[in-house]
Amino acid sequence: MTIERLAVIGGGAWGTALAQVAAGSGRETLLWVLETEVADSINTIGENSLYLPGVPLSPAIRATNDLGALADCDAWLVVTPAQHMRSVLEQAPHSGKPLVLCSKGIENKTGLMLHHVAAEVCPDSPINVISGPTFAHEVAAAKPTAVTLACANWELGEDLRERIALPSFRIYLTDDITGAEIGGAVKNVLAIACGVVEGSNLGQNARAALIARGFAEMARFGLAHGARLETLTGMAGLGDLVLTCTSTSSRNFSLGKAIAEGRSAKELMSDRRTVAEGAFTAPVLRRIADEQGIDMPIVTAVDDLLAERRSLPEVLEALRTRPPRRTELH
Ligand SMILES: NC(=O)C1=CN([C@@H]2O[C@H](COP(=O)(O)OP(=O)(O)OC[C@H]3O[C@@H](n4cnc5c(N)ncnc54)[C@H](O)[C@@H]3O)[C@@H](O)[C@H]2O)C=CC1
Numbered sequence: 001m002t003i004e005r006l007a008v009i010g011g012g013a014w015g016t017a018l019a020q021v022a023a024g025s026g027r028e029t030l031l032w033v034l035e036t037e038v039a040d041s042i043n044t045i046g047e048n049s050l051y052l053p054g055v056p057l058s059p060a061i062r063a064t065n066d067l068g069a070l071a072d073c074d075a076w077l078v079v080t081p082a083q084h085m086r087s088v089l090e091q092a093p094h095s096g097k098p099l100v101l102c103s104k105g106i107e108n109k110t111g112l113m114l115h116h117v118a119a120e121v122c123p124d125s126p127i128n129v130i131s132g133p134t135f136a137h138e139v140a141a142a143k144p145t146a147v148t149l150a151c152a153n154w155e156l157g158e159d160l161r162e163r164i165a166l167p168s169f170r171i172y173l174t175d176d177i178t179g180a181e182i183g184g185a186v187k188n189v190l191a192i193a194c195g196v197v198e199g200s201n202l203g204q205n206a207r208a209a210l211i212a213r214g215f216a217e218m219a220r221f222g223l224a225h226g227a228r229l230e231t232l233t234g235m236a237g238l239g240d241l242v243l244t245c246t247s248t249s250s251r252n253f254s255l256g257k258a259i260a261e262g263r264s265a266k267e268l269m270s271d272r273r274t275v276a277e278g279a280f281t282a283p284v285l286r287r288i289a290d291e292q293g294i295d296m297p298i299v300t301a302v303d304d305l306l307a308e309r310r311s312l313p314e315v316l317e318a319l320r321t322r323p324p325r326r327t328e329l330h
C-alpha cells in the first residue's frame with residue numbers, strides 16, 4: 001500500500017520529533033496533541049514550547065486537538081505515554097490503518113505489552129513498533145540516528161520505511177515485534193538503576209557492570225517471551241540501553257540520579273510533567289518476572305527504591321552480596 005499521509009498521536013518531545021521526521025521531506029504531517037496550548041504553539045510559532053522548546057518545526061506539521069481529524073491519514077505513529085495509549089486509541093477513529101507504536105512501556109493494570117493493548121483496541125490494524133536509541137532533541141535537530149522498525153509483514157515494513165526514513169534517520173527492519181518492545185520497556189528501568197549508580201558516585205566500573213548485568217536481565221526476560229537475541233543486541237535493546245544509561249539527557253537516568261542524591265521518589269514523580277516510563281514499567285515488570293520465575297534483581301531493586309520499600313544502602317548491599325552465577329546469562 002502507498003503510505004502518504006502520516007499522523008502522529010502524542011505531542012510530547014518524542015511525538016513532536018517524529019512529526020519533524022515525517023515532515024522532513026516537506027510532506028504534510030498531522031500531529032494530535034492533548035493540550036490546546038501545545039497545538040496553538042505549534043500552529044502559530046512553529047515550536048512545541050512546552051515539550052520540545054527551542055526547536056524550529058517544519059511548516060508541514062499541522063497540530064490538532066481533534067482525534068477525528070486522524071481519520072484521513074494512511075497510518076498513525078502512536079507516541080502517547082504507555083499508560084495512556086489504550087484510552088487515546090479507544091477514542092481515535094481507527095479502521096484497520098497500520099499503527100506504529102513508538103512508546104516504551106508495559107500496561108500496568110493488565111501486564112500487557114503495548115502491541116497486545118493496541119491489538120485489543122484496534123483488532124483490524126497491523127501493529128508495528130519503532131524503538132531504538134533516540135533522544136528526541138537530537139532527532140528533531142536531524143542528528144544521525146538509527147532505529148529498529150518491527151513490522152507485521154515485510155511489505156508493509158518496506159512501505160513504512162520508504163515513507164519515514166531520512167538520511168539522518170536510518171531504519172533497520174525486523175519482524176520481531178516482541179523483542180523491539182521488550183528492549184525499549186526494560187531499558188528504561190535499567191536507566192533508572194544507572195542513574196542511581198551515578199548519583200551514588202559508585203564509579204564507571206560499577207556502571208559498566210550494571211549495564212552488562214542489566215542486559216542479562218533484559219535478555220532473560222526477552223527470551224522467555226519469545227524475543228530474539230539479535231533484536232535485543234540491536235538498536236532497540238543494547239543500543240538504547242547504552243544511550244540512556246550514560247546520559248543525564250535521559251529522564252529515567254536523571255530520576256535515578258536524583259533519588260540517589262537524596263530526593264524522595266514519590267515527590268520526584270508527583271512534580272514532573274514529562275514522563276519517566278521506567279517508573280511505571282518497574283512494578284509491572286517485576287510482577288511478571290516474579291510470577292514467571294525470571295530472575296531480575298536490578299529491576300527488583302529499582303521497584304523497591306521507587307516504592308520506598310527498601311533504602312538505597314539496603315538495595316546496594318543486596319546487589320553487591322548476591323552469590324555470583326556460574327554463567328553470565330543464566
Ligand atoms: N523523549 C524521548 O526522547 C523519547 C521518548 N520515547 C517514548 O515516547 C513516549 C512519549 O514520551 P514523550 O514524547 O517523551 O513525552 P513527554 O514526556 O515529552 O510529554 C508527556 C506527554 O504525555 C502526554 N499526556 C499527559 N497526560 C496524558 C493523558 N491523560 N492522555 C494522553 N496523553 C497524556 C502529554 O500530552 C505529553 O504529550 C514514552 O513512552 C517515551 O518512553 C521514546 C523514545 C524517545
Ligand SMILES: O=C(CO)COP(=O)(O)O
Binds near residue numbers: 104136249252
Ligand atoms: O527512550 C529514550 C531514548 O531512546 C528516552 O529516554 P528517557 O525517556 O529516559 O529520556
